[in-house]
Amino acid sequence: MNNFASLLQSIARMSDAERHELLVYLQRSGDLSFPTDSIEEPHPAYGSPLRHLTRDEFFEFQEQSAMTYEYINGIIRAMSGPTVAHCLITQNLFRVVDARLRGGPCYAFCTGGQLNLTLGDDEIVYHPDLYVSCDRGVWDERGIPNPRFVVEVLSPSTQPIDRREKLVNYCRVPSLEEYVIARQDRAELAVYRRGMSWSQELVSDPAATVEFRSLDVTVSLASVYEEVTFNPKR
Amino acid sequence: MLKIEEIHHALRLLDLEERERVAGWLEGYQDEEIGVPIGVAEPSAVQAVDPPPYMTEEEYLEFEENSPIRHEYVNGTVYAMSGASLAHNRIVTRLYKALERRLRRGPCEVFIQDLKLKLSPGHDKFWYYPDLMVSCDRSGWDKKWITNPRLVIEVLSASTKHIDRREKATTYRRIDTIDEYVIVAQHSRQVTIQRREDNWVPQVVSGPEAIAEFRSVNASVPLTEVYENIFE
Numbered sequence: 001m002n003n004f005a006s007l008l009q010s011i012a013r014m015s016d017a018e019r020h021e022l023l024v025y026l027q028r029s030g031d032l033s034f035p036t037d038s039i040e041e042p043h044p045a046y047g048s049p050l051r052h053l054t055r056d057e058f059f060e061f062q063e064q065s066a067m068t069y070e071y072i073n074g075i076i077r078a079m080s081g082p083t084v085a086h087c088l089i090t091q092n093l094f095r096v097v098d099a100r101l102r103g104g105p106c107y108a109f110c111t112g113g114q115l116n117l118t119l120g121d122d123e124i125v126y127h128p129d130l131y132v133s134c135d136r137g138v139w140d141e142r143g144i145p146n147p148r149f150v151v152e153v154l155s156p157s158t159q160p161i162d163r164r165e166k167l168v169n170y171c172r173v174p175s176l177e178e179y180v181i182a183r184q185d186r187a188e189l190a191v192y193r194r195g196m197s198w199s200q201e202l203v204s205d206p207a208a209t210v211e212f213r214s215l216d217v218t219v220s221l222a223s224v225y226e227e228v229t230f231n232p233k234r
Numbered sequence: 235m236l237k238i239e240e241i242h243h244a245l246r247l248l249d250l251e252e253r254e255r256v257a258g259w260l261e262g263y264q265d266e267e268i269g270v271p272i273g274v275a276e277p278s279a280v281q282a283v284d285p286p287p288y289m290t291e292e293e294y295l296e297f298e299e300n301s302p303i304r305h306e307y308v309n310g311t312v313y314a315m316s317g318a319s320l321a322h323n324r325i326v327t328r329l330y331k332a333l334e335r336r337l338r339r340g341p342c343e344v345f346i347q348d349l350k351l352k353l354s355p356g357h358d359k360f361w362y363y364p365d366l367m368v369s370c371d372r373s374g375w376d377k378k379w380i381t382n383p384r385l386v387i388e389v390l391s392a393s394t395k396h397i398d399r400r401e402k403a404t405t406y407r408r409i410d411t412i413d414e415y416v417i418v419a420q421h422s423r424q425v426t427i428q429r430r431e432d433n434w435v436p437q438v439v440s441g442p443e444a445i446a447e448f449r450s451v452n453a454s455v456p457l458t459e460v461y462e463n464i465f466e
Contacts, residue, residue, distance in 0.1 A: 004248065004252060006244075007241060007244045007245070007248075007256075008256070009465075010240075010241055011241070011256065012421050012422055012465060013422075013465055014422075018238070019422075022238075022241065022245075025242060025245070026245060026256065052435055052436050072400050072403075072404060073400075073403060073404055073407075073434065074434075074435070074436070075399055075400055075403070077396075077400075120356075120408065121407065121408075122404055122407075122408075160313070160394075160396060160397055160401075161396055161397075161400065161401070163308075163311050163313075164308040164311055164313065164397065164401055165308075165396075165397070165400055165401035165404070167308065167309055167311060168308060168309055168358050168401070168404075168405070169404070171309065171357070171358075172356065172358070190287065190288075198309060198310070198357075199288065199310065200287065200288035200310055202287060202288070
């Protein structure tokens with residue numbers, strides 16, 4: 001067994017308190033740049049980042065933090081930075097959607113802002129890549145509760161969340177009419193619509209167009225993926 | 235087993251990438267896949283048949299009948315399950331034995347791994363394969379699945395931890411029969427119990443003396459029993 005393996009095995013047997021101490025030791029030992037997928041140093045008031053936070057505590061935590069986090073029923077997760085392809089897809093979509101919505105009651109968000117959702121007993125804060133809300137009366141400092149249209153661009157790390165958990169939770173939002181999942185490893189959009197009992201329309205023909213009925217917008221797949229170079233490894 | 239000073243020394247010898255892996259792991263849920271040499275690494279999901287991305291429930295059940303590997307179903311989305319690690323399997327087996335022994339004389343039955351759980355909260359449709367379930371009411375038992383567990387236990391793996399901690403935690407609390415949801419760490423002695431009666435606020439159980447109380451079925455199991463010989 002090599003040193004690294006025996007080290008990990010020893011850590012695996014430590015108590016939580018010992019691990020926390022070890023983490024502090026590691027953080028103090030310098031030049032660690034923390035991976036974006038994990039949680040940065042939490043505000044001391046919150047102790048371990050694993051602590052279950054109420055939604056109020058979460059908002060307070062997020063305010064003190066330089067990063068953005070998702071929240072679902074007490075659990076928080078830091079968002080990682082997007083890839084170039086991810087940005088291109090989001091921005092291509094935003095341009096079309098925003099141009100169409102100008103002058104109307106609806107507003108498209110693609111950077112910043114967040115959805116603050118209460119679904120039955122479930123409390124959720126998500127940061128979709130693109131979303132549209134049409135009723136400004138209920139917008140709030142803590143986020144927007146009433147999206148009509150949401151797009152998530154898939155990344156390897158969020159794929160099961162976007163395809164499973166978010167499909168369920170977005171479809172539970174009463175105001176939501178359409179949920180779109182965009183792949184970044186190839187040109188493919190999956191559109192889920194309330195009017196079709198949330199069944200899936202898959203669009204992958206490069207010559208095809210896709211209709212966002214809730215916004216009365218039609219886009220070509222080619223324009224959504226304009227300038228995107230596909231990385232075969234993803 | 236290394237002493238703390240030895241661990242510090244070993245950490246200083248690591249290169250930056252390795253230190254980040256350890257730090258990320260310590261910060262996460264202690265279940266990050268970092269190649270801890272206890273148990274066998276989980277194989278990636280090998281899909282014998284590439285399922286179409288969207289299916290009705292009927293299509294899913296038929297597809298499952300003919301598939302060599304298991305899939306979960308979430309509102310039309312079909313997801314292949316990867317095989318479990320050795321440690322995962324051993325923990326599940328220990329939990330099964332522990333619960334089975336304690337519940338043998340009562341009406342409750344412990345179900346393990348290969349049984350489907352069908353859930354339909356609101357308009358949503360889920361078909362899951364929980365690691366362990368306890369159900370005490372035969373009216374919710376079908377030939378190939380059950381619908382009414384009281385207790386559900388998932389042993390975490392790196393590949394499913396987001397699903398277990400986020401999606402399933404959210405789904406299970408929407409099911410009236412489920413009173414308790416338990417997440418069991420694979421790489422450390424730690425059990426997280428969420429109970430309806432506590433408004434699902436998690437109780438984290440860890441430490442050498444700790445006992446996991448499965449209150450929904452009135453059974454208590456010491457962690458030494460859950461993790462017996464796992465880390466040796």
